[in-house]
Amino acid sequence: MAEPEGIITNLDSAPEGKPNGLDNQPAAGIITQYVKDLSVENPNAPESYQWTEAPQVDVQFNIGAEAVGPEVHEVMLKITISASCERGPLYIVDLAYCGLVGIRNVPEEQAHAFLFAGAPSLLFPFARRVISDAVRDAGYAPLMMDPIDFTGLYMQQLQARQAEAGAGGEPISPVTGGTN
Template sequence: MSDETDDPKALAGADGGDEQEQQNTPPQLAVLGQYIKDLSFENPNAPASFQAKEQPKIDVAVDLQANRMAEEVFEIDLKFSAKATQGEKVAFVAELVYTGLFGIKNVPADQLEAVCLIECPRMLFPFARRVLADTTRDGGFPPLMLDPIDFVGLYQQRIAERQEKGEDAGDAATITVAEDNNSKNNGGTN
């Protein structure tokens, strides 16, 4: 009987200590799965596009979306759209949605959006980069090697845009977010 009263966990549960125990538990982030959700490659002017003498101009757009699938499970979509042009002609168009399922525990609600839009895409990026490079290479072009993306900068830009619009910058209850930077080359190309 004395074992029951000496057990700190039993005592903590009796006086509301479970809440304190949860606060002391470190945040956890786990990749539950990752996969290609959508992949498209178009080479509309082949074989003429292979014979062009000028280097193609490549524009890359990055888009992020996070959706809550369950209490502690989030689906993160990392989207790329790359368009290469040679003069007025399109050399190729590549589009990729690379998705990860993440288990996220013990993260305060006010930090959940940042974890979903910074840390999760940062973990997915190397795999998505490889898929895009392999796809352009298999399409007959040099591999499209994206430079690392500043997901912190994208997130800060998104927060600033929401504040300008008068929206709540910290609303983590709605984790449906889109970072659309079509006019910028956020990833860089080689």
């Protein structure tokens, strides 16, 4: 089935040099997503299955983006979950969940926001499912992580950077972290 004229379903499918400006339109999206690394530790099994106290669950995450081509970036959600109680650790799940993101003709500030807020928001539900399944497969009740407001966190970090730069009186670039 042929693609309708003017609709880009894949960043690589945009015709080159179209006179209607199709190749100059901004485009951003997830090309593919995948588990890059997954580690599950269950250090006190089978004894930990007998423990009755509620575990303390610690969630840590980090977002990274790296250019892998002129219009393609790898966005990585690095999530570490550790559950423990007074007797010791129950499980540790360490996940690197990635997406290849295509960005074309998008201003640098908006591209940065998409890489560090928009794309993670799109990837997170799938990473959350991988973590839930990993915890369940380790023999515990599935862990359903609460949604994360990546846009809100991005804005907080941007405001914090600007406040730090405020002492010097120059605005901070969200892209480089340096001054404009």
